[in-house]
Amino acid sequence: MRKSIATVSVSGTLTEKLEAIAAAGFDGVEVFENDLVACPLPPEEIRLRADDLGLGIDMYQPLRDFEAVPDDVLKGNLRRAEYTFELMNRLGADTLLVCSNVSPDALPDDELAAAQLRLLAERAAGHGIRVAYEALAWGRHVSEYLHAWRIVRTADHPALGVCLDSFHILSRGSDPIGIEAIPGEKVFFLQLADAPRLAMDVLQWSRHYRCFPGQGGFDVTGLVRHVLATGYAGPLSLEVFNDVFRQSDARRTALDAMRSLIALEEALTPDGVPPVVPSGFAFAELATEGSAELSGILSALGFARTGTHRTKPVELWEQGGARVLLNAAPAESADEEPALVAIGLETPDPAASVKRAGKLLAPVLPRERAPRDAPLDAIAAPDGTALFFCRTGHADHPDWTADFPRAEPVPEGDVTGIDHVALTQPWQHFDEASLFYRGVLGLRPQESLEVADPYGLLRSRAMAGGGTRLVVNIARTVARQASRQHVAFAVRDLRALARRLRADHPGLLLPIPANYYDNLEARYGADPEIRELGLLYDRDEEGEFLHLYTVTAGRVFFELVQRIGGYDGYGAANAAVRLAVQHAERS
């Protein structure tokens, strides 16, 4: 299907926008009036520029506050329309978006609206232009898409049809099934946007919080199915007003936009290739940057260095099913510090995983491979972390662990594997990260949470599927800890492990304030061992959660978790305490 996007959806000047949109592979654009008015190029040159970039101008938008007005207002409105038609002829655009009138001049008169839109369509047709009428969710008298369709049907002019916009329809809670009442040839245009579920004024919601399909809470795919059922064969066009995208790199936003349409198209195709969902973690790779802190912590936790890479300064540390790579390659700059740089994900078919990631525009990373190394395909996650697709310990696929000849047996201790990994995104990329992990890895996003940090707020969203749990954090804070990442190990008996660690390794675990335990006991009753061992505790309807944290090395710390029963969370209730203690740790 033809893929378009409104110029308002990405940042920059009009020419920068067109370049970014073309680079992401779009077929066409909707030119937004404000972008054109502020552009120093005449419309003819904008047309040539778009043409050179392989972009069609699929729509010009919007003409506002046109219909259902008294005669004296109509005169001025027709002057605006004539200007717009001439402009569109210069621009080479043949579809005009007319959105339902929001002005106090508008009359609640559908017959008048139909008559004036018919007049507009007649004039438009004289310029080879067609008019797509859209119900804005906050239109003064026309705010429902079926109402707009009733007016268009009454007007009955071949150059007049409707424009459907998923935001305007779904934000009002309208049922999109009614779309199938509209003949496909009367659906002149389809605009798509998703949005998080927010209880706020719909105009503000629309202007600031729209996002790309798959990033929010609307069933955009379901809506598109209804539109396609009408026989609509025009573009899928994204129209997203978003405060964050306005401040982000246009090329990155445009790629993200294209990814959302590829995923949407795939969801519409019954025989589309489903994502290859990883079944768990093969490893977490940490750059040590010359510090022995990380190996010290791992060793204390019961890990052993079981192997060293044949050709690279990388050590394999293991315990149970948990594997950590410590990479001692020299830091590129002096202020580098220990950090999580890569994650290995177990997948039944690494080649299919990387192919799918590439299809969804994930950057596939080049690999410098020594002659005997096992092939390992990797992509870059939105925060720059490398994601490797692995198939560990299966005869049908080369095993990456073969590059780490084992010098020692794998210790079987309390740690059984990696429970989850928490990554910190730059704040602009929260929505992008959700879509990325959902589309590329098939993980299901959970509700995003907000946690108070002493110096700001942390927004956090867990994504899980097939045994893999990732937590994506962003921080709106001035504190340095905003960039922390962590690896959480699953532990069989955390009380036992904590007892041993408190005894043998004082200073290894994050100290938890006594006030926390007073409060915890008030809520859940006393469990003196939890206080004595300095554990954190949470519960939900399904079970209980014990966890604790190590001190931080560079940007990285470790969490130890024990899930009891069907507890499926991450101890979010304790995050504010953890953040406060971590701050004190550094100051």
Add this chain to the structure above:
Amino acid sequence: MRKSIATVSVSGTLTEKLEAIAAAGFDGVEVFENDLVACPLPPEEIRLRADDLGLGIDMYQPLRDFEAVPDDVLKGNLRRAEYTFELMNRLGADTLLVCSNVSPDALPDDELAAAQLRLLAERAAGHGIRVAYEALAWGRHVSEYLHAWRIVRTADHPALGVCLDSFHILSRGSDPIGIEAIPGEKVFFLQLADAPRLAMDVLQWSRHYRCFPGQGGFDVTGLVRHVLATGYAGPLSLEVFNDVFRQSDARRTALDAMRSLIALEEALTPDGVPPVVPSGFAFAELATEGSAELSGILSALGFARTGTHRTKPVELWEQGGARVLLNAAPAESADEEPALVAIGLETPDPAASVKRAGKLLAPVLPRERAPRDAPLDAIAAPDGTALFFCRTGHADHPDWTADFPRAEPVPEGDVTGIDHVALTQPWQHFDEASLFYRGVLGLRPQESLEVADPYGLLRSRAMAGGGTRLVVNIARTVARQASRQHVAFAVRDLRALARRLRADHPGLLLPIPANYYDNLEARYGADPEIRELGLLYDRDEEGEFLHLYTVTAGRVFFELVQRIGGYDGYGAANAAVRLAVQHAERS
């Protein structure tokens, strides 16, 4: 009146919060449970710390979801209450905030609520504690303050009263006059917060967008009058949840908070000293940082260098009533650039102006004065700009212009004076700036506007009064132009001036795209001269506005404006075009 603030209102750890709050001069605090739980100090030490700082702990908050529950839930709730009482005894706090139940356990039964709150009050009294019951705006069954009062009256226990919170009352649109139905001795506590008028879910509004009294749209002063009418003699306590304050410097936020209470108290006092409203601009001072660009632009605009400071490298440039100081003092660092560094404001009584500014905690600037210089008192605005209080050309006060012996007569050209000055704030200080200019200078804030910038959004608020117009901007954008400032000159006949400037000084004025004029003509009809001269145009019901901009030097540019009729705006409709062209100017 006693002044308090909830610890949640400022950033940092609990001890950092207490220090910042004490430094701002508060008498007491409300300790927020989350702050205490995350604090490594035991309650006894927190009490000592507060005591050392001269702070009373006026309230501990909150105990949630207590009242109107089934018996089995009550048992656990009483356990939480007992823990809280013991904690409060250790902390030395004698008032507990209980907010209305939001849990699904709560029953719609006022008798039950009253009976359980009575039981709670009895237990509290045993610990020397009193309970202040508050209706949360989103309480499950109790969300109106008069409903909370009805329950408290039914419970009829001396240790039970109400807590009133201006946000919970005003956000629901409740009439605060009903407060006078409550006996003053039953108003146990008063929490104050303002908020901008937003159409959104009240819980989200409360958690993220509260602000200090005078920064938002509520009549907090009116509400406090009703509370004082009851005989209430407790503290005025600020409780503000605000995402920006969470990320801001705690000491600065605490000072801002105190300023809001000082201004509020003043508004309550019939014989309070009103602000000395400036009557206009005495001058704008620009640091040239070694560049001749600014003098070149001023000269082209018709200004002449009329004098030079006796002892400092500062030139006085004048035209009509517009005065600009060019300060050639060497830049402190190599990357400094021309910038607006000070504004002179005309006031009938400079000493009274600076005294009032000091009372409202504005930083009074030290002045290095040469022996013969006229005394000039200055304060620092929130963005660091110096504000000088002047009395120019009056025999009753030393005249600062005497320090600039006039070498040339003041030219009378098209520029008649300074119309307004636009300052750019760091994004954290928008609310602070509004309160500052309102409180210190008595300017009236207008509605804030949002303008699309190619790389973000600009938020803008004009503040005016007594012939002085200031525009306060903040930019959420990655673009460098975010920090621009400008001085707008009032012009008698902008068409004539523009004609002369276009002819004699090509390249001086910002070029406006032809597309802008096509669009303008479509809206308002053709005025070929406006297009030919490259003017910008706006109109409202009261009149018309012509304006244009010079190119930028460093961070500074000039605007030329002509107000026709009663037009009282700033051409906001054209700001997006201006920003787009300014970006292109630099790239």
